Amino acid sequence: MSEGSLPNGFREDLLYARHRLLDGWDQVAIEGSTVLIAGIGALGCEISKNLALSGVGHLILVDMDTIEISNLSRQFLFRYGDRGRYKAEVAAERLLEMNPDIDITFHTCKFQEIDTEVIRSVDVLVGGLDSFNARFDLNRLANGLGKVYIDSASTGFKGNVQVVVPDDLDVVGDPTPCFRCFYPVPPSDDMWAPACTVPGEARNRAHCILKAEEEYISDHGKKDEYTPDDLTEMAEIARQVSIRSPHLSEEHFKAGDVENTLGNKLPALITVNAVVSAILSHEVLKVLHRIHGHDIGPSIDPSYLEYNAEYGIFTPLEIKRDPECPVCGASEEIEEVLLSGGASIDDLSTALSGYGIEVRKALVTRSLNGALLWPPGKVPDGAISDLGLEGSEILRFTYTNSDGQRGQKEIRITMEAEQ
Amino acid sequence: MPVYTFRMMGLPPKQGTRKLTIPAKASCADSKKLVRREYKINPALVIQLVFKGQPIKDKENFARFLMKMKYDPKKDTITVISQQAGGI
Numbered sequence: 001m002s003e004g005s006l007p008n009g010f011r012e013d014l015l016y017a018r019h020r021l022l023d024g025w026d027q028v029a030i031e032g033s034t035v036l037i038a039g040i041g042a043l044g045c046e047i048s049k050n051l052a053l054s055g056v057g058h059l060i061l062v063d064m065d066t067i068e069i070s071n072l073s074r075q076f077l078f079r080y081g082d083r084g085r086y087k088a089e090v091a092a093e094r095l096l097e098m099n100p101d102i103d104i105t106f107h108t109c110k111f112q113e114i115d116t117e118v119i120r121s122v123d124v125l126v127g128g129l130d131s132f133n134a135r136f137d138l139n140r141l142a143n144g145l146g147k148v149y150i151d152s153a154s155t156g157f158k159g160n161v162q163v164v165v166p167d168d169l170d171v172v173g174d175p176t177p178c179f180r181c182f183y184p185v186p187p188s189d190d191m192w193a194p195a196c197t198v199p200g201e202a203r204n205r206a207h208c209i210l211k212a213e214e215e216y217i218s219d220h221g222k223k224d225e226y227t228p229d230d231l232t233e234m235a236e237i238a239r240q241v242s243i244r245s246p247h248l249s250e251e252h253f254k255a256g257d258v259e260n261t262l263g264n265k266l267p268a269l270i271t272v273n274a275v276v277s278a279i280l281s282h283e284v285l286k287v288l289h290r291i292h293g294h295d296i297g298p299s300i301d302p303s304y305l306e307y308n309a310e311y312g313i314f315t316p317l318e319i320k321r322d323p324e325c326p327v328c329g330a331s332e333e334i335e336e337v338l339l340s341g342g343a344s345i346d347d348l349s350t351a352l353s354g355y356g357i358e359v360r361k362a363l364v365t366r367s368l369n370g371a372l373l374w375p376p377g378k379v380p381d382g383a384i385s386d387l388g389l390e391g392s393e394i395l396r397f398t399y400t401n402s403d404g405q406r407g408q409k410e411i412r413i414t415m416e417a418e419q
Numbered sequence: 420m421p422v423y424t425f426r427m428m429g430l431p432p433k434q435g436t437r438k439l440t441i442p443a444k445a446s447c448a449d450s451k452k453l454v455r456r457e458y459k460i461n462p463a464l465v466i467q468l469v470f471k472g473q474p475i476k477d478k479e480n481f482a483r484f485l486m487k488m489k490y491d492p493k494k495d496t497i498t499v500i501s502q503q504a505g506g507i
Contacts, residue, residue: 130503132465155464155503158429183467184476266463266503306500308429315429317498320472407478 012101016055022296027055029292031102034058035284036122038111038138040087041065042074042268043128043152046277047284049077052095052102054285059095060122061106062114063088074270112137112371120145123291124284127151128277132183133365139164139179143327148172148287151179152280156267157310159276163283163303166328172290176303181322181329184408202245205238209253209261212237226262231255272309279305326410336392336412343415345379352397355409362399367410376400384415391415421482425468426496427458436496441481448477454499464501 006014016027033056037044040063048059067075067082067090077094078087088106095104107114111134119125125142127149129135135151142149142164149164165176202208212234226234235253242251279300289296302318323329337351349359364373373387373395374380380387389395392414399407420440427435437457441450451466460466468475475484475497485497 153503155461155501158501160502182474183465184474266461306429311429311431311434313429313431317428317469317500318472319469319474322474 012055015099015101019055024289024294024296026289026292026294029294030055030285030288031057032292033123033288034060034121035124035126035288036060036062036111036119037126037128038062038134039128039130040075040077040091041071041128041130042270042273043154043277043280044087045075045077045091046274047126047128047152047281048091048095049098050278050281051284052099052104054281055099056102056284056288058103058105060118061088061091061104062109062111063091063107064109074268074273076270110134111141116145119147122147124287125149126280126284129153135179136183140327142166143178149179150280150283150287152276154268154273154276157269157272158306158308159272160304160306161276161280161283161300162305163287163299165299165303171293172287173299175321175328176299177319177321178325178328180327181325182304182319184322184325201247202241203247205242205251205253205257206261208238208241208245208248208251209234209258211241212253212258213262215241226259228255231258234258269309272307275307275309279307336414338414338416339384340416341385343384344382345384348384348413352411355411356407357397357399357409359397362397365396365398367394367396384413389413389415422492423485423490424492424496425454425457425499427499427501443482445481446477447475447479447481447484450475450481451477458499458501460501464503467500467502469498469500470495 019025019027035051035056035058037048037059040048040061044061044063048061051059063086065087066084067078067087069080069083072078072080075087077091082090086108088108092104092106119141125138125147127135127138129138139149139151143166146166146169148166148169151162151164153160162179162182163176164178165172165174166178167175169175202211215237216230216234232255235255235258238253238258239251242248283299286297286299300316302316304317304319306315306317308315321328335355337348339347339351345359352359360379361376363376365371366373392412394410394412396408396410420442422438422440425437425439426432429435439453439457441453447468451468454460454468455466470485470488470490473488475481
């Protein structure tokens with residue numbers, strides 16, 4: 001009799017036989033759990049494999065990107081033939097081959113676009129994200145819904161895990177500092193490009209340049225070092241990429257833009273990702289057990305742990321909760337600005353000048369889902385309602401003051417109905 | 420100008436410890452630029468300075484914050500953390 005033809009219950013008994021020998025382990029609790037993994041890149045592939053083979057009953061995979069050849073050295077769930085397919089979809093297929101006894105759903109969109117009710121059903125939110133702003137949003141979402149959020153990141157020989165336990169989740173443990181306590185202000189927009197992937201369609205300037213490099217290499221062959229002529233040619237290709245990108249209007253590039261962007265490439269290695277992901281996955285399993293009234297150990301304490309593969313060093317870092325944190329601390333007083341229905345960006349700019357915010361130089365996003373309204377210096381023309389803002393909504397302004405200091409403020413913008 | 424001891428997280432003391440002069444008027448954001456230069460940190464990484472478990476906010480005056488936190492130049496170090504922010 002082959003393994004596949006074994007009755008389901010019997011197959012599961014065999015599959016998880018070694019788990020059951022662990023002190024405190026409860027396979028039923030794990031099977032009854034749901035974990036959402038945002039980002040199915042190098043970390044997400046490892047984490048989802050660990051949780052699927054541990055028998056987590058329902059995995060929700062979220063990633064809007066498609067598979068590229070450069071992913072294959074780290075993202076082991078994917079094969080050459082998968083190029084161009086959605087990561088979340090392919091990962092779901094491969095994980096079900098590994099463990100057909102679990103449920104997997106996948107979303108090929110931003111996690112911010114998923115129905116809140118779906119996220120409310122999740123036990124733990126996991127971040128394997130390559131964008132700082134997405135981490136801010138996931139952290140806020142988890143805190144708002146009272147869910148544990150476990151974040152991870154990896155660059156070169158280093159990686160880290162942070163466990164965020166919100167208030168009023170005593171069954172899991174004492175509350176810990178959230179991601180925002182650690183990084184009160186998001187990094188500037190020159191760090192926006194995703195860490196490891198060029199998405200199928202260019203969504204910003206950096207993507208255009210990366211696509212241009214791909215096309216350039218395809219036409220000219222790989223070069224070790226680019227000359228000014230190469231960079232100028234790539235700048236022109238990047239412009240053409242922007243024209244055919246549905247999310248962008250025509251962008252213009254200089255050779256220097258290309259050089260700067262290509263110089264921001266980050267190193268990555270599967271071994272480091274595997275270590276970081278294993279630590280994170282085990283923290284998830286511990287939290288799931290505690291949520292279901294079992295105990296296989298407390299969460300890492302301190303809640304932030306860094307791994308440096310170069311020296312084989314694990315370093316825990318004690319971080320204190322920020323009592324002024326706008327996410328987990330004393331809630332920030334959100335001020336409200338009233339504008340007429342047909343108000344322009346200039347009207348908004350005038351209204352916010354009293355807060356010390358130069359609207360035209362600020363990065364402006366929707367607080368609800370982190371969606372970008374405009375980057376610094378690229379304010380769209382026209383009325384505010386043209387941006388899809390109607391009624392009342394909280395906007396997040398990340399800005400640099402005239403003295404060079406950065407700040408962030410959230411303000412509720414309320415549009416009065418036009419008479 | 421005051422000299423402070425920094426320690427890059429994850430590195431052994433010999434490789435990770437540096438002494439840096441930070442101007443008295445420098446904000447934490449200014450100090451981060453000096454730290455980034457000294458440790459040659461990739462611009463695609465975001466850095467955070469932490470002292471006694473407290474991340475130092477960019478707008479804080481660096482020297483004043485450390486004085487308030489009773490920084491002892493003989494034994495204390497400021498932890499430098501670098502983390503992937505974006506990059507490619």
